[in-house]
Amino acid sequence: MVLKNMVKNSVDNIWLFDYDLTLYGEDERCVLNSLDHRIAEYVQRTVGGSFEHATAIRKEYLQLYGTTLSGLMAVNHIDPDDFFDFIHQPEFLVYPKPSPQKATLLQSLLGRRVVFTNGRCDWSEAGMLAMGIRSCIEHIFDLKQMDWVGKPHESAYCKIKEFLVCCYGKGIRLLPNSSIIMVEDSLRNLTPAHELGWTTILVNPNIDAPDWVDYHVKHLMDLPDIMEMQV
Numbered sequence: 001m002v003l004k005n006m007v008k009n010s011v012d013n014i015w016l017f018d019y020d021l022t023l024y025g026e027d028e029r030c031v032l033n034s035l036d037h038r039i040a041e042y043v044q045r046t047v048g049g050s051f052e053h054a055t056a057i058r059k060e061y062l063q064l065y066g067t068t069l070s071g072l073m074a075v076n077h078i079d080p081d082d083f084f085d086f087i088h089q090p091e092f093l094v095y096p097k098p099s100p101q102k103a104t105l106l107q108s109l110l111g112r113r114v115v116f117t118n119g120r121c122d123w124s125e126a127g128m129l130a131m132g133i134r135s136c137i138e139h140i141f142d143l144k145q146m147d148w149v150g151k152p153h154e155s156a157y158c159k160i161k162e163f164l165v166c167c168y169g170k171g172i173r174l175l176p177n178s179s180i181i182m183v184e185d186s187l188r189n190l191t192p193a194h195e196l197g198w199t200t201i202l203v204n205p206n207i208d209a210p211d212w213v214d215y216h217v218k219h220l221m222d223l224p225d226i227m228e229m230q231v
Contacts, residue, residue: 006228013111014180019124021185022203024096025219034094038087039068046076067118067150080148084120095130106136115140116160118150151189
């Protein structure tokens with residue numbers, strides 16, 4: 001954990017939480033693995049060949065385009081809703097376990113709480129319902145609302161900022177940029193947030209944080225360690 005000045009638990013805070021491997025952690029990677037398997041099946045259905053070949057393309061698109069979907073749209077001209085309708089069929093997926101401790105933690109965070117995700121909202125909605133934390137989140141800002149161009153593209157951050165203004169009023173523009181706190185497992189997705197002056201919290205037990213990251217914790221439940229609060 002990188003500990004600088006403690007994060008103030010303020011009513012002015014706007015918390016932007018990633019969903020996958022952030023609201024649920026690395027210890028439940030089977031959740032994301034089930035989705036990745038389904039994505040590879042969609043890629044295989046689209047491009048043909050073996051499942052192994054489709055998995056390699058899935059990873060290549062993710063690296064080159066930011067999301068596998070962006071690659072499929074650019075190269076294979078697929079319909080994004082068709083993609084999500086296929087990969088989000090619940091009988092093929094694993095969901096996170098109930099976590100009343102996370103609900104208690106999230107409810108203790110003052111300010112606004114929003115999920116900012118590169119998935120379509122039904123995936124994070126179902127997962128948060130499974131964990132018992134859906135009522136702790138005011139809004140889900142998903143890839144469809146980003147016009148299918150997600151993090152780390154600059155347009156995604158512009159769109160979420162305008163969404164916040166629309167939801168919470170133009171006074172949001174007067175708050176310090178650091179009042180927006182982005183909680184993410186991906187350094188690549190945190191980089192634009194840092195450049196905008198937002199507070200960055202990396203939630204990832206597997207990588208070291210560069211100096212520009214404001215805070216680094218291994219798990220969401222470690223947030224109290226970096227905050228001026230009692231949970």
